[in-house]
Amino acid sequence: xxxxxxxxxxxxxxxxxxxxxxxxxxxxxxxxxxxxxxxxxxxxxxxxxxxxxxxxxxxxxxxxxxxxxxxxxxxxxxxxxxxxxxxxxxxxxxxxxxxxxxxxxxxxxx
Amino acid sequence: xxxxxxxxxxxxxxxxxxxxxxxxxxxxxxxxxxxxxxxxxxxxxxxxxxxxxxxxxxxxxxxxxxxxxxxxxxxxxxxxxxxxxxxxxxxxxxxxxxxxxxxxxxxxxxxxxxxxxxxxxxx
Numbered sequence: 624x625x626x627x628x629x630x631x632x633x634x635x636x637x638x639x640x641x642x643x644x645x646x647x648x649x650x651x652x653x654x655x656x657x658x659x660x661x662x663x664x665x666x667x668x669x670x671x672x673x674x675x676x677x678x679x680x681x682x683x684x685x686x687x688x689x690x691x692x693x694x695x696x697x698x699x700x701x702x703x704x705x706x707x708x709x710x711x712x713x714x715x716x717x718x719x720x721x722x723x724x725x726x727x728x729x730x731x732x733x
Numbered sequence: 734x735x736x737x738x739x740x741x742x743x744x745x746x747x748x749x750x751x752x753x754x755x756x757x758x759x760x761x762x763x764x765x766x767x768x769x770x771x772x773x774x775x776x777x778x779x780x781x782x783x784x785x786x787x788x789x790x791x792x793x794x795x796x797x798x799x800x801x802x803x804x805x806x807x808x809x810x811x812x813x814x815x816x817x818x819x820x821x822x823x824x825x826x827x828x829x830x831x832x833x834x835x836x837x838x839x840x841x842x843x844x845x846x847x848x849x850x851x852x853x854x855x856x
Contacts, residue, residue: 656840660778667830667846668770668778674840711778715841721796722768722780 626651627712629725636733640700643728645712647693651723655715657695659688662709662727671710672697699730707732735759735845737831742850745821749854753816755831755847763787763809766834768843769816771827771852779827781805783834784814799825821854828852 628646635641645657659672670679672688675695687698695714699706712725741753755767766789769781782795784805793805804817814831831847 656842658840658842660843660846667848668843669846670842670844673835673842673844679844709777713778713843719797720794722770722783724778724780727777 626716626719626723627714627725629710629712629728631726632729632731634731634733635702637702637704639702640698641702641730643697643699643710643712643730645695645697645725647695647714647723649693650718651693651714651716652690652695653693654717657688657690658713659697660711660713662711663705664708668711702732704732706730735833737833737845737847739829739831739847739850742829742852744853744855746856747821747823747854749821750817750819751821751852753818753829753831753850753852755814755816757812757814757831757833760833762812766836766841767805767807767814768832768834769805769814770830770832770843770846771825772830772849773824773827776827781816781829818852821852823854826852826854 656674660668661671662668675690676688709727711727716723736758738756766785768783782805785792802820807814828849830849832843833845835844
């Protein structure tokens, strides 16, 4: 069982907006930045969002992140078929002295 | 271009050992912390451990699940990081990723991932 809690799946139709949640605690999300990684089928993960809401160069502005208290969320607008992937949130946990991941959310674009 | 290339994966029996390597290029390796992250078949991501840079005395941290069995080391002269895995268990079966860590005012996060190498622990 992951320390960060994500819904196992999400789905939406092309062009619509979807939000993926990530719930933690005071020792991780509550006191540290949250980062998001995208894993396309059969490939290695890739950084999508860092420092709660920052996009690396090359990531479309359709992807956005936010954080409030001990929860964070990833929003994807204008959904495209190529957004079908697994999405993972991650944060440092002060109590565990390590990086923790959410269990991942499999996004299906219907 | 940042590149991280893992090698050394394979089939090993329970209780055995294996050493993974990660060759880095395209950036100043010695400046960066480097991590290992694994993914069991069909499962999510699990952090394995970290080696920090010379400024942080090459200190290391490990996940509880591997502490005492796995050791991370690095050779800045070869732009490489290693994962020595001992006393392997079937539950260590996974793809192991080498990951570059970015440290700064934006926090500490993974900004580049290798392609991964598969480790299978089975008799």
